[in-house]
Amino acid sequence: MNPTILVVEDEPEIRQFLRTSLKAEGYRVVESPNGRRGSLDAGMHKPDLAIVDLGLPDFDGIEVIRRIREWSPMPIIVLSARIQERSKIDALDTGADDYITKPFGVGELLARVRVALRNAIRASTGEKMLMLGPSSVDLEKRRASKDGAEVHLTVIEFRLLGCLAKHLGMVVTHKQLLQEVWGPTHVEDTHYLRVYMKQLREKLEPDPVRPKYLRTETGVGYRLVADENSGMEP
Amino acid sequence: MKWPGYAWAAGATFASTLVALGLDAYFHVVNVALVYLLAVVLVALRFRRGPVIVVSVLNVVAFNFFFIPPRGTFHVDDPQYLLTFAMMLGVGLIVSGLTERVRARAQAQAALEIEAETERVRSALLASISHDLRTPLAVITGASSTLAERGERLGAEERAALAQSIFQQARDMSELVTKVLQMTRLESGAIKLERGWDSLAEIAGAVLRRLHDRLATHLMMIDLPDDLPLVRVDASLIEQVLANLLENAARHTPPRTLIRLRAHVAGGEMVVSVEDFGPGLPEGDLERIFKKFHKGAGLGLAICRAIVELHKGRIWAERLPGVGTAFRFTLPLETPPPMPVEALAG
Numbered sequence: 001m002n003p004t005i006l007v008v009e010d011e012p013e014i015r016q017f018l019r020t021s022l023k024a025e026g027y028r029v030v031e032s033p034n035g036r037r038g039s040l041d042a043g044m045h046k047p048d049l050a051i052v053d054l055g056l057p058d059f060d061g062i063e064v065i066r067r068i069r070e071w072s073p074m075p076i077i078v079l080s081a082r083i084q085e086r087s088k089i090d091a092l093d094t095g096a097d098d099y100i101t102k103p104f105g106v107g108e109l110l111a112r113v114r115v116a117l118r119n120a121i122r123a124s125t126g127e128k129m130l131m132l133g134p135s136s137v138d139l140e141k142r143r144a145s146k147d148g149a150e151v152h153l154t155v156i157e158f159r160l161l162g163c164l165a166k167h168l169g170m171v172v173t174h175k176q177l178l179q180e181v182w183g184p185t186h187v188e189d190t191h192y193l194r195v196y197m198k199q200l201r202e203k204l205e206p207d208p209v210r211p212k213y214l215r216t217e218t219g220v221g222y223r224l225v226a227d228e229n230s231g232m233e234p
Numbered sequence: 235m236k237w238p239g240y241a242w243a244a245g246a247t248f249a250s251t252l253v254a255l256g257l258d259a260y261f262h263v264v265n266v267a268l269v270y271l272l273a274v275v276l277v278a279l280r281f282r283r284g285p286v287i288v289v290s291v292l293n294v295v296a297f298n299f300f301f302i303p304p305r306g307t308f309h310v311d312d313p314q315y316l317l318t319f320a321m322m323l324g325v326g327l328i329v330s331g332l333t334e335r336v337r338a339r340a341q342a343q344a345a346l347e348i349e350a351e352t353e354r355v356r357s358a359l360l361a362s363i364s365h366d367l368r369t370p371l372a373v374i375t376g377a378s379s380t381l382a383e384r385g386e387r388l389g390a391e392e393r394a395a396l397a398q399s400i401f402q403q404a405r406d407m408s409e410l411v412t413k414v415l416q417m418t419r420l421e422s423g424a425i426k427l428e429r430g431w432d433s434l435a436e437i438a439g440a441v442l443r444r445l446h447d448r449l450a451t452h453l454m455m456i457d458l459p460d461d462l463p464l465v466r467v468d469a470s471l472i473e474q475v476l477a478n479l480l481e482n483a484a485r486h487t488p489p490r491t492l493i494r495l496r497a498h499v500a501g502g503e504m505v506v507s508v509e510d511f512g513p514g515l516p517e518g519d520l521e522r523i524f525k526k527f528h529k530g531a532g533l534g535l536a537i538c539r540a541i542v543e544l545h546k547g548r549i550w551a552e553r554l555p556g557v558g559t560a561f562r563f564t565l566p567l568e569t570p571p572p573m574p575v576e577a578l579a580g
Contacts, residue, residue, distance in 0.1 A: 219470035
């Protein structure tokens, strides 16, 4: 059966645009005009993915995410305006998996949806092999190579990659990474990430100055993109 | 601000008493009274009502004590001097009332002038924005109505071209609106820096990815030393500065012009440069291009300046010797925090 997508958005025009483009791709679409309705619809229709606008009239989109996360790990993508930098990060830290900044094109939206749905399936099967152009990383056997030659990655570097790989193709915030790799006492130490990402890029990226696989989401976090989904837009 | 007024009031009484005592031998007591009155007027010109009342009362007391017989006492023999006292007090109050009113009017005038200036800037801004919005809106209205009303008579290629131009224009418009909003927020001080330790190379990498299509017409050269220190900045804002400078360089130079992004450390700060080897800026003031809606630059450079200055840095443009232009900004360097142990090991 085709995946069902819940759209929680108050603007009818944007809902229409989302409905049209998602249906054209074969998804089933459930629409909610506000947060209260959205939280209920999530429980009632058990969608495969939710798209939640952050600026809802009744309550914050973050509250919708919190309510869904109480019972479901379904992928959640938030829609945010450029000016809502802070609430975007809060939404991601609350449990949203990815975000799209308004205004966005349909290509970007569908790519995000595809990645999130694919990742939800992968999370259960568990894929541990990363193909990053000239480099490949086997997270299970803890082995990495670039251009056929073995590359030594430190324990922390493997842990960092593993954390990013769990959300392959999706953004992971600084806080999430720091918490998972270094522990809760280091959630403010963003400079750790700068140092390790630089090392990882130098070891794995074909052109570390313009990273293609270990991407920076400025002010938010990082996104690991492997070859199977590197065709997606930034 | 209040106490100096009262101090001056007491001082004025003291000074006028000294002058009056000097005049006393040669002049009639009426002229002596006028010296006191002059002191009241002078205090009224400079200070508010409180000090004026104080100087009026003090003057009456001093005048009575030193000059009204019997001298050296507060006793008054001739009741007509009571009228003199009342006059001195009255004149003091009236003068202070008058100067107060003049002062209020001057302030109102100044406020009006500021408002008029703000209004002038605002309408210039509005005029410029609406001019910049009009073209995309005309294209969007025209193209979309063509698609809606005549769509079926058009070939697939024409339809696609119209849709594409709607997309393009709408995106440009949205960028302009974002910039206007950003400028407003920067100007009103609504933006609080969310600073963190960040790598300029990383920010640059993200910008280059985001602007990939727009910079594809030009030759990009990235020159960032490997050992560039971390900076404590609001990364999203610095990303905007880099994006604006790079876009600016691409927009104002012909295709295939070389654009170089550089950074180096000099004198306790990081200097970041976007250099282009295009035709160079026309003659004129290099400062002016950072003003809002300077012709051609739009808001981009004004936003850059506001952001860099929020970071306590400087931004400027230079004509490169021979050919081309450089835009440079500085970011102060701070002592970086300690690194995790494993990183130091390699």
